[in-house]
Amino acid sequence: MLKNLYKHSILIISVFLLAISCDKGEPAVVHEHEVFTRVVLEVKKDGETNFKKYTFEVEGHDDHGHDDHGDDDHGDDDHGDDDHGDEHTEVELDTNSTYHVSIFFYNDSDPDNIEDVTLEIIEEADVHQVFYEMTEIPGFSIAAASDDTKDSNGNPLFLKTSWTTASETSGDVKAYLIHEATSKTGSTRADFGGATDVEIEFEVHIE
């Protein structure tokens, strides 16, 4: 009786295993949507036609210099500097000038289909906001340009900005793209709330 029961169960299990032992198909490649892999700043001096282009890449840490921000002390040494060496970008500006600056956001994770996310941001203007935050840079200011996109409440998105310089100086600027900000105006990043989708940092050199 017992033997039979066991014979039966072994039989059932082997049939079951046979039925399920088929291989699985190859998983499809995921093309990442709505990620930001590249941010471009186009800086054009008023009155000139040429512009300077500054590119910020998502994984640009492989072959650039390291400008450390103190993270090393707190991170894990095993990973070396490559993981968190910021790509240091310097934006060169002339004294006593005005610049027209445009910011663009791209997703190039699928090289065959590079996506300009800026268009989507303009489409959903109400839930997006660009904010420039800077250290003390005397005489330097950033304001919305006249051709900037405005949301339904008339708030400029700061996609197109006007930069004014005065005397020789330098300082750090952070540019944020904020999604679903709780406030569309403010003077610090905290004032806006929301989630940070992009945070890039560069140095402005005014000379």
Place this chain on the structure above:
Amino acid sequence: MHHFIGKIIFNFFFGPKKCKCSSCSKLTKSVAGISLFATGLLFSQDCNLTLKGKVVDLHDNTPLEGALISFVGMNENVLSNASGEFLIKNQCEGKLSLKISHVSCEDYLTEFDLKKSSSKKFFMEHHIESLEEIIVSENKLKDLSTTANSYSLSQLEKDRYSSGNLATALGSISGVSNLSTGNSVAKPVIHGMYGSRVGIVYDGVVLENQQWGLDHAPNVDLNAFDNIRLIKGAGLLKYTGDTPGGVIVLESSTPKISDSLYGKTIINGMSNGRGYNLISSWIRSFNSGIFLKAQGTLKKNGDYSTPNYILSNTGNNEENFSVTIGRNKILKKLKINFTFYSQEIGILRSSHIGNVGDLLRAIQSNEPFVINPFSYEINFPKQFNKHYTSSIEYSVRNNSNGKWITKYNWQKNNRKEYDIRRGSDKYDPALDLTLDTHNLVSSYQWNKSNISYDLGLFSQFQDNYSNPDTGIKRLIPDYVKVRLGSFFTTSYSIFNNLDFNFGFRFEHINNLVQKYYRFSRWNNENYEVDLGPYVIKETLSQKLVKRRLIFNNPSFNFGIKSKIIPSHEISFNFFYTQRAPDIAEMFSDGLHHAIASIEYGNPFLKSERTNKFVINFEKNEGDFQYNFNPYLTKGKNYIVIEPAGVEQTIRGAFPVWEYRSISSSLKGFDIDLSYKFNKNITYKNNTSWIEGVDENTKTPIVNIPPLITNSQLQFSISKWKSFFGSIISKYVFNQNQFPDNNFYTTIIENGSKVEKLVDISTPPNGYHDLGIDLNWGPYKLFSNKISFSLTFDNILNANYRNYLNRMRFYNDELGRNIMIQIKINH
């Protein structure tokens, strides 16, 4: 010759061994004649034989006291004692016909050949007359283990938490806490372990629902089960061998064999979250043993609130139902079951953040950034989980006390997590995992009066599919897992006061994983050396690796339990477990929004090995009762996730967390005390302390519950017969044993760049939570019984945060909640 004729006649009348007393009385008389005749013929043979019998309940093996054993056709009879035993002396060799009767059991007629003095066990189908008896008989359930303590939720406790979830319900047991993500997502933590280290067994099969995720609550409805019990430690090798934390067992009781319809309905209304529940279960059973059980749960909650603000987007909805159809016979049982579980959970709106700067601002802020008016609406971010189960179970009991059970179970789990997204992806889930699991288990149980065995084979096939249409790289890859193995458990008791238990389980696990690695990660980690040969495809930015990972894991346990003096018990249990790393631990790859971290699996992990030692001192009789339960768990290759640097992206700098194996040591104790002052007042306390250390670095392990002490004063009032209440006071101390996983981030403040500490490690202060339960009933309502209860949680409306809640960076715990419960037993 007369033997032969006797047998035929006997079989003719008693073929169906079970029959109603009334219809049997005539038969009994006629058989009596035959038996007397037979006995007469056998007169010349040995007449000094004895029969030692034991009458036990067929369903749970508990001894039946006071069973009347009568010789068919004679006026002699004996009664079974407290251990269900009886003795019949001076019997002659030959056929013996007995009728066994017991209150609320159908009479059991049996006949067998008595050749020498022997002992025999008799199974009675015990019929539970009323629902109250179900409650009483809960404690009569067969112990999960003969040596390891099992802890159970009483019917009342289970009902109290009917509006909550499994983890919160179990949280009232010492040594068990919750690891939660907000109010609706909670995982049980047993002795400092959770996730894949805690097994949840429902109706005899382990629940497979992506249990690795910290924010993945078990997809099971506690209201669909009658009994909820747990063992702290890997004490149930019949079900799992890789859960060193413990095993939670959810069971449905077997409906009675009689023509009846009964059920239970619970209606809950809650002030916090303005939630309401309707929970109902019905059982229709027939004399033939056929039964039909249907159960359904509907839950709806809106935004919860803390004492000071509303937690926007924290509502949840649940819709569950289960149907079981089966047939119970004394010797055979068939059960077919289907369950559906569906849960939609809103995740605090403010916890969807973009980067570390956002996390820092959230930690610095006292309140969430988004506080909207109360709403039942669930927006993004949210989780939407479904779990389907179909199972079929067949068991046969043979005459030599053996029982063969075969069970097939199919589980399909779908988990969708929605983030706040933009454009065309706005309504698409960010994570969409479908886990299909087939289980086939076959086991043979055999028991004699003092020894029992359970031997079985099992196989599992599992397929995980990660939907690529999410447009977000897979958090865990597609894989196929085959698990095969067998188990053997045995328990042996010497007299009544010394029990031994031993179990062994072997699992062979074969994973076939196909994962895409991005070039950046591939190069950084130098994976080419080890994983290069497994690359089967290369795209412009990714490599597809197909790897087969095989683990062979033996597990065993050993236990001894002894009664030193009456009512005092001491037990020692040892559990050795080997757990194959989770797919998530080996291959996870993604960004966690709520804690702004990037998580990477470690593809070279080995099986985790743990040795757990548990001692129990227990006194479970009298006015003063206690249970003291110290334990020690030593882990080798114990898998933890730890910070491993910072990754720079154009979203900002993200801390990177990676899985690693360490040598671990977890030690602690649980104490349960109760003292009955008089028949109206009882005081209960349970206290749990645990410490977890990484043996190599001597640093504490993360997410270990702090010291918790839970007191309860239960009172009733003599004048009000159907009232009783309790005051529950929970004190959670400050956890001062924690690893420092803090990091710095640079922000611009007042015109200059400053470094800020992002403190994700320091636990919040201790807190005190006071609650009151008041219960009235049961009262008669037509043919039903109705009870009421009024429950107050956090009655002082205290403000506090909880170390084991991942939302502690964003919000306080819930404020006062008043729950009204109406319970109807049909």
